[in-house]
Amino acid sequence: MRRAALLLLSFLAATPAVAAEPSPILVSYSFDDGKTDTGPDTFSVFRNAKGNVQLSNAFRASGYQSVEIRDVAGDSDFPELQGYFSVRRDGWLVIHFALLVTDPEEELNIALAGPGWFSLYEDGISFWLSTRDGHLLHTTDSIPKRLLRLKPFTWYGIDADYDIVRGRYDLRIFEEGIEKPVVSLTDVPNAGAHPGSAVSMFSFIGDKGEDRSNVVYYVDDVIVATDRAIQLPPFVAPGRRQFLADVQPSPPAPLERQGDAAFRKRDLREAQRLYEEALKTAEEKSSLLLKLADVAFLRGDLASEKALREKIYGSLDPR
Amino acid sequence: MKTEAYMGRWRHPGLFGTFLLALLAGSAAFASPPVRIAELVEQDDAAGLRAVGPAAIPEMVRLYQAGDTAQRTRIANLLYQLSWKSNEAANALVRDVRTQDPELRIAVQYALGRVSGDPNVVEILLQNMMRDPNPLFRDKAACALTYDQVHLSEAEKVRIYEGMIDALASEEPQVRSIAIQSLHIYTGQTKGFHPIAPPEKRQQSIARWKEWLAEYKASL
Numbered sequence: 001m002r003r004a005a006l007l008l009l010s011f012l013a014a015t016p017a018v019a020a021e022p023s024p025i026l027v028s029y030s031f032d033d034g035k036t037d038t039g040p041d042t043f044s045v046f047r048n049a050k051g052n053v054q055l056s057n058a059f060r061a062s063g064y065q066s067v068e069i070r071d072v073a074g075d076s077d078f079p080e081l082q083g084y085f086s087v088r089r090d091g092w093l094v095i096h097f098a099l100l101v102t103d104p105e106e107e108l109n110i111a112l113a114g115p116g117w118f119s120l121y122e123d124g125i126s127f128w129l130s131t132r133d134g135h136l137l138h139t140t141d142s143i144p145k146r147l148l149r150l151k152p153f154t155w156y157g158i159d160a161d162y163d164i165v166r167g168r169y170d171l172r173i174f175e176e177g178i179e180k181p182v183v184s185l186t187d188v189p190n191a192g193a194h195p196g197s198a199v200s201m202f203s204f205i206g207d208k209g210e211d212r213s214n215v216v217y218y219v220d221d222v223i224v225a226t227d228r229a230i231q232l233p234p235f236v237a238p239g240r241r242q243f244l245a246d247v248q249p250s251p252p253a254p255l256e257r258q259g260d261a262a263f264r265k266r267d268l269r270e271a272q273r274l275y276e277e278a279l280k281t282a283e284e285k286s287s288l289l290l291k292l293a294d295v296a297f298l299r300g301d302l303a304s305e306k307a308l309r310e311k312i313y314g315s316l317d318p319r
Numbered sequence: 320m321k322t323e324a325y326m327g328r329w330r331h332p333g334l335f336g337t338f339l340l341a342l343l344a345g346s347a348a349f350a351s352p353p354v355r356i357a358e359l360v361e362q363d364d365a366a367g368l369r370a371v372g373p374a375a376i377p378e379m380v381r382l383y384q385a386g387d388t389a390q391r392t393r394i395a396n397l398l399y400q401l402s403w404k405s406n407e408a409a410n411a412l413v414r415d416v417r418t419q420d421p422e423l424r425i426a427v428q429y430a431l432g433r434v435s436g437d438p439n440v441v442e443i444l445l446q447n448m449m450r451d452p453n454p455l456f457r458d459k460a461a462c463a464l465t466y467d468q469v470h471l472s473e474a475e476k477v478r479i480y481e482g483m484i485d486a487l488a489s490e491e492p493q494v495r496s497i498a499i500q501s502l503h504i505y506t507g508q509t510k511g512f513h514p515i516a517p518p519e520k521r522q523q524s525i526a527r528w529k530e531w532l533a534e535y536k537a538s539l
Contacts, residue, residue, distance in 0.1 A: 120507025141531065142506035144473065145538045192507035
């Protein structure tokens, strides 16, 4: 557990890393620095139905903003902040975030998962916090266990050290105004008791789709880091480290494939024409929209880039 | 047995909340005479029935009880889709939970968990899963226990886990197989259990499952 504290101290001491230089930080969102571009290499925002995810200055653990996640029961959907980082299959992962709930009785779920998505299977959820009957729970060895009774309008700092290969973590939870941790657990099995379960994403939601939660909660200072510095490619455009047409194998649809070829030659006008033509008949539009966002960015049309990208990945802007 | 993860994706289509349904029911009940419900049932129109709300249930139950096998199967499937908790619907359906008609049996087994949080339904389905002579019915009972017990609390689900762990010791390999599939879907784990492993190996895994169950109960 000391590992997390030492790493966090070093993170806090460091200036934000230049993206191209090795850094232990995979994810760092303070929500105060304007770095809130959604995208495939940052995060997605789902604001379906009446729920919402947006920046808020109502409460913050640090700085002047946090993210508010608001679910509405009975609206047939749920809001979600879903973040991404490169898949980690070994080493340690250090997770930190701050959490404040307005009504502990309302359900929320927070998870760190892998390419197996949000299941308890291997490579699925490794770290899972939830609320039930006013308590904060973590799921370990497929068993939801109570951690503490939550107080409303109180910040909690969550620190987890996750040993990916052993599939076990240490967990400490700090309550605002109390120096010692109110929860301190060591060497507990991950959510599905799967050693080696990979991780690549995190998620903050209300209920899991049962449509029964009216939760309103706030998240701040999200940090995910490794125990060693890794070199991440720099961002080439907001929210992404690579242009999609440069990395994705050509799809079978001829127009999109031709558009990719034009994009790689940086014939942006032709690429745009081909992507727009392909979009008219495409069943799956996401990749075409992102490729059009890539084109717009390279053409300097930042407003169009943002609008196209946010059709897929959403936005934290107030609505 | 279906094998997708029980949560599948974090985001998946939600059910209508009971609050919303109650609101809908309050306004629609008078506007939906029995003949209208019968039409919607005849047309297999779950969306239309959803718009009416739970006020449709008494007439659906009456139609179920008066109907032939095809009509009962259709209504059971509609009740499954609507997922409205109703003792009245559960009481009607449970009379057919051991019918030998395959389509009606499967429809009823699936629908029961969607209309009821009654522990007796879990017991009946566990019995079907472990003891029905027909392997198809056993398999579908396991599916119903795994995917469709939507009104049970975490504490109430313990009985399902207990039943599945008991079924790991069944003499029937298929029962052991569907039981471990269900536990895998619920928990993401097998604890080393393989349905055709030597008995002593299976016993070791069952012991681990029993330890897990004790810890689960202690955490409630």
